[in-house]
Amino acid sequence: MTTDTAVPDDVRRSSREAAERHLRALVGRDDASLREDQWAAIEALAVDRRRALVVQRTGWGKSAVYFVATKLLREGGAGPTVIVSPLLALMRNQIAAAERAGIRAVTINSTNIDQWQVIQDQIHAGEVDVLLVSPERLNNPGFRDEVLPRLAATCGLLVVDEAHCISDWGHDFRPDYRRLRTLLAELPSGIPVLATTATANARVTSDVAEQLGVHADGAADSQVLVQRGTLDRESLRLGVVQLKTPEQRLAWLADHLAEQPGSGIVYCLTVAATQEVAGYLRDRGLEVAAYSGQTEADERHGLEQALVDGRVKALVATSALGMGFDASLGFVINLGAPASPVAYYQQVGRAGRGTDDATVVLLPQIEDRDIWAYFASLGFPREEQVRETLAALAGSDRPLSTATIETRVELGRNRLESMLKVLDVDGAVQRVQGGWVATGRSWDYDAERYARVAEAREREQQAMLGYLRTTECRMRYLREQLDDPDAVDCGRCDNCGGLTLSTSVSEAAVAEAGQRLSRPGVVVEPRRMWPTALANLGLDLKGKIAEGAEPGRAVARLTDLGHGQALRALFREDTPDGPVPPGLAQAVMDVMKDWSPEWKARPDAIVVVESATRPTLGRDLADNLSRVMQVPIVGTWAIRDDTVPPRAGASNSAQRVSAVRRRGALDAQVPPGATVLLVDDQVATGWTLTVAATEIRAAGAAAVLPLVLATQG
Structure with a gap:
């Protein structure tokens, strides 16, 4: 390790003695002492004011390093330590440990919004030694534009916990962490930085260390201390x-x-x-x-x-x-x-x-x-989806909310928000009050990098x-x-x-x-509200769904341990269409038996959702129910435009409602005041059942009871 030779040896010795005292206060034991590797990290931060990456196993004592360094820096007149931590449970434990050592620690996160202003006032008054923030705060416009610049200018130490989240190569990459690269680059000279993790291979370690070394002028810091210890866990x-x-x-x-x-x-x-x-x-x-x-x-x-x-x-x-x-x-x-x-x-x-x-x-x-x-399928979106998003923002004269962008781009809420955060850090978009705006800066889709990440996974x-x-x-x-x-x-x-x-x-x-595991039956909760901004898609639907479906039933989720296994086999792409297998047919009857006491009225009509991919399966399910229950099939939710793909718009609610309305229509003679059993093979978003149910109610039904074999939720 390289140290600053300008710091006299007697200062280093006195700092080590003070650090040992602080450690004993932190752990509550008079016989506690720092190991040499712990002191090396503390010395780099509190004495030499350097940046350090510590990759050490759980239980090594990474928190002791930044709390002891905080005490030394605060005694020297430095500002508060800012710790970016993704785990609320860890934050609570960190605050409790800090208090034992006489360190005044507070947190700003999603669970204490009502305390944010008081905490910010305490920070400005110098009454806080440690501020813990969740990475999501870094992307909040108010915090990013008003609070973060002052913290960056006045903090005494920046700590990035679970630092593997910064890296694309890390096992738990989080887009919110990417803003840390900008924060690191904007820190004034002489403010030490500590990044810690227990799980980083050589590639992640190199990536994080490189990001730690970036400064405002673009220069790379070759003096970043990288400390990797043994990862054995003897217990x-x-x-x-x-x-x-x-x-x-x-x-x-x-x-x-x-x-x-x-x-x-x-x-x-x-x-x-x-x-x-x-x-x-x-x-x-x-x-x-x-x-x-x-x-x-x-x-x-x-x-x-x-x-x-x-x-x-x-x-x-x-x-x-x-x-x-x-x-x-x-x-x-x-x-x-x-x-x-x-x-x-x-x-x-x-x-x-x-x-x-x-x-x-x-x-x-x-x-x-x-x-x-399934989780791998939720990776970074295709280039055309990114370009559609940028075009939608560029074509608007006002900020667009995430819900509004959903009506323009076929992406689910979580993937869309993650993508926008990445584009934000890359400078192509910016989150502002009221939504997102395009910055006008050019942006390149790094397909090669995304492919490398997918290959690594x-x-x-x-x-x-x-x-x-x-x-x-x-x-x-x-x-x-x-x-x-x-x-x-x-x-x-x-x-x-x-x-x-x-x-x-x-x-x-x-x-x-x-x-x-063989006990069938999963409640299919009805949709209660129409997606926002449907008017952008030409649909006059908004607010509460006044007359929709009752709570329905599925035999099981596709991810379930019991019937889920048979359902996964049934819905594999290479499984040919055919009737309901006997085991699942019996499970359907068991579901109906368990469900029936909750009905206000027994079903007296059946409507089948027509399927292009498995027409025999859905019709066989309905025919069996009709025969056993002695209830007629009165029609279908029919395919009227087969140019709309079966799963079109499935990535987000607004797009899905629009696709369902274009693709299907009710073709049934619904008896006035009937209780209708609405039968489908599986449910993913729930919007096909919802739209069909509203049309069946509009045709005169008193209630609609959805029944499906499987739910993807």
């Missing part, structure tokens, strides 16, 4: 349990979860799976709860605290759960494999902090690759499959995937002989899992 024992069926995997959880040390996390790949698995485990007498990005903020906080306190055995969660450094968890179990070894290493790192022994188990699923493919998926198959040390395999040069056999995993995992499951658990 973790890794293993894989290969089981053939979803019933067996659920049963394994029921039989063996209680054996795991302490409390922990059961990770699932989808929101639906968290709810299904948590419900099954609770029925088996285990204290668990579901957790995902759809969980309300207050409930999330309560569940996180219950896990830390050991009041639940496990949270059954998506990757939305990211525990802070104070969590001491005894196990992580993955029901389904993440799409890369790097992402997997990030998740298993939640366990084994502050414990000598933690168990990590992966239960791979056949459907994992389908789920990976594919290689990572193959590497994850390699982890499942390997007979060598599992920890060594993960460390090598992160380019850890010191990777050696751990002696603790199932392949090294340090962990033995039972593959046995009880007949009772398998039977109960089978019953739960």
